[in-house]
Amino acid sequence: MSKRKISDYFSKNTNQDDCEPTSSKNSTKTPSTLNKMSNISEKTSVLVPVLNSISQSPSVSVFQDQTESMHANENDISLFVNCRLSDADKFTALKNVWLPLPIFEFPLNQKNKKRGLKFQYKWLLQFNWLAYSKIKNGAYCKFCVVFSKCGGIGNQPLNKLVLEAFDAWKKALENVVTISLLFLMLIILLVYIQNNNHQLLRLLTLIAKIKENRAKLIPIIECLILCGRQEIALRGHRDSGKINVNDDSINDGNFRAILRYRGKGDEFLKQNLENDYRYKYIGSKIQNEMIIACGDIIQKKIVKKINDSQCFSILADETTDISTNEQLTLCVRYLDTQNNMCEDFLQYIKVDSLTGISLSSAIINGLISCGVQCDFLFGQGFDGASNMSGKFNGVQAIIREQYPQAIYVHCAAHSLNLAVSTASNIKPIRNCLGILEKMYVFLKTPKRNNALLIAIDKGDFEPKIRTLKRLCATRWVQRYDAVNDFVELFPCVVAALEIITEWNDSSATDAAILLKAIDSEFLISLQITKFLFSYGLPLCKQLQSKKIDLVEAVCLAEDIISALKNIRINIEQEFNNIFLMAEVIKVN
Numbered sequence: 001m002s003k004r005k006i007s008d009y010f011s012k013n014t015n016q017d018d019c020e021p022t023s024s025k026n027s028t029k030t031p032s033t034l035n036k037m038s039n040i041s042e043k044t045s046v047l048v049p050v051l052n053s054i055s056q057s058p059s060v061s062v063f064q065d066q067t068e069s070m071h072a073n074e075n076d077i078s079l080f081v082n083c084r085l086s087d088a089d090k091f092t093a094l095k096n097v098w099l100p101l102p103i104f105e106f107p108l109n110q111k112n113k114k115r116g117l118k119f120q121y122k123w124l125l126q127f128n129w130l131a132y133s134k135i136k137n138g139a140y141c142k143f144c145v146v147f148s149k150c151g152g153i154g155n156q157p158l159n160k161l162v163l164e165a166f167d168a169w170k171k172a173l174e175n176v177v178t179i180s181l182l183f184l185m186l187i188i189l190l191v192y193i194q195n196n197n198h199q200l201l202r203l204l205t206l207i208a209k210i211k212e213n214r215a216k217l218i219p220i221i222e223c224l225i226l227c228g229r230q231e232i233a234l235r236g237h238r239d240s241g242k243i244n245v246n247d248d249s250i251n252d253g254n255f256r257a258i259l260r261y262r263g264k265g266d267e268f269l270k271q272n273l274e275n276d277y278r279y280k281y282i283g284s285k286i287q288n289e290m291i292i293a294c295g296d297i298i299q300k301k302i303v304k305k306i307n308d309s310q311c312f313s314i315l316a317d318e319t320t321d322i323s324t325n326e327q328l329t330l331c332v333r334y335l336d337t338q339n340n341m342c343e344d345f346l347q348y349i350k351v352d353s354l355t356g357i358s359l360s361s362a363i364i365n366g367l368i369s370c371g372v373q374c375d376f377l378f379g380q381g382f383d384g385a386s387n388m389s390g391k392f393n394g395v396q397a398i399i400r401e402q403y404p405q406a407i408y409v410h411c412a413a414h415s416l417n418l419a420v421s422t423a424s425n426i427k428p429i430r431n432c433l434g435i436l437e438k439m440y441v442f443l444k445t446p447k448r449n450n451a452l453l454i455a456i457d458k459g460d461f462e463p464k465i466r467t468l469k470r471l472c473a474t475r476w477v478q479r480y481d482a483v484n485d486f487v488e489l490f491p492c493v494v495a496a497l498e499i500i501t502e503w504n505d506s507s508a509t510d511a512a513i514l515l516k517a518i519d520s521e522f523l524i525s526l527q528i529t530k531f532l533f534s535y536g537l538p539l540c541k542q543l544q545s546k547k548i549d550l551v552e553a554v555c556l557a558e559d560i561i562s563a564l565k566n567i568r569i570n571i572e573q574e575f576n577n578i579f580l581m582a583e584v585i586k587v588n
Helices: 006-010 032-038 042-055 058-075 087-095 122-126 142-147 169-195 197-229 254-263 267-274 284-309 356-370 395-402 412-423 427-443 446-458 477-488 490-500 506-517 520-543 550-569 571-587
Strands: 130-133 138-141 312-320 326-335 341-350 377-382 407-410
Touching: 087 142, 122 130, 130 142, 138 142, 197 254, 197 267, 197 284, 254 267, 284 326, 284 341, 312 356, 326 356, 341 356, 356 395, 377 395, 407 412, 412 477, 412 520, 427 446, 427 477, 427 490, 427 506, 427 520, 446 490, 477 490, 477 520, 490 506, 520 550, 520 571, 550 571
Parallel strands: 312 377, 377 407
Antiparallel strands: 130 138, 312 326, 326 341
């Protein structure tokens, strides 16, 4: 039965090509009465609205649904999927496939029922390759159904729009537009190939050259990344010129040595290194460019994680490098999507002024230049310097004017360091630490240090360390290592000073003065310092760890305070132990 409305018989006769196709075996003769009615003049089209209203009656709707269903069952696009098609079938699928009428009510499937999304008729008008399947309630690509035999890159399997109906209406328009652009690009490419064969050859040659250059760069970049991960220097005494893979007698740096080693098993890399052409991509400038590119990639990954967390804090401190340039170290602390606490270095920022305004501008501009969304800034951690923590013109105050939710927290490890520094101003403790510093400075020269090594070799025990450490100038708690090493090497230090007192130069006088300074007060102060620093050092390290949070930091501090209170309660017993250890050191 022909798929036409009753109203079509009272309108202008349409061309044969505009009619919906039907299968020949199911076609029936149109009644002569209706043929006559179809030839009525165009003036009778005024009856169409009336007939349209009549067609909305239940009996007429059922009749239309039955005719549409019959036609859809014959030429539905899903019937041509995954079948061996004849030329007639292909023509039908491309030209005479079933198309719904504009008034067709597209059904809701279970997947999109909650959102109320369904197929839109206007998509069929916009994209001529698209076909709707009433049987599958989804969309297909007519050309893909007819001509696709296998997948694309990597022989990927054919699924949506080809073997399976596409029914994800949420992103339907995006996918349909993408496919349309691909069709357009394919047509343009075919036309270009037909009219510009010589230009196509040049293009293919250029593509081949690009692939070759990338193949040359890959092993070089991998060797550079290996050096970075293992924290080994790249440069050597000589790091220029051609590399001879089989010549191991030259030590020209770690980077070139790794390339030489890899070239022994990589013939393509070996040819690249030993060829006489100029560009090998292994020079120092190329290395720096690769390092910068790797740094940019790492930074982008970190910034993405920061923005995804939607909550972060900044950590910043300024310092002077070896070239006397003032640099600001910018780090970020955040909680990633797996609820893991992360603390990452972001970048160094060169600053010309240490005022609060200058440093705050450098921090904000540095975050913005990296792509960090500063609206998610909820915390800032600095030291207690006035230019950082100032209430009115400090960095934290200026940043809070722009981002009020960014709460300032004084660095907990720095606060502990200030407390220990203040406590160490007691005269005996201060004198003890001063003598330790002078001991280190006195014994660090080669000749005097040799006297210490001789005393260690002649000693009755073998210490784990063989040199003294300098007291940390800024981190007072870190001085525990220097104090502990001095206590371990104390007998050897005394023996070395006694050896030096017998020399015939000014060193003998200084050694004698240092020996006189080692009295009972010094030994007791040394044991007290070691004892108390042993409590502060673990806390200081924990406060600087990446994974710690505020609750855990407070709990650790309370545990240390509780331990120190217990020491005060049992102060007599603790001091007796300290006196005994001082006597043992003096006797030895």
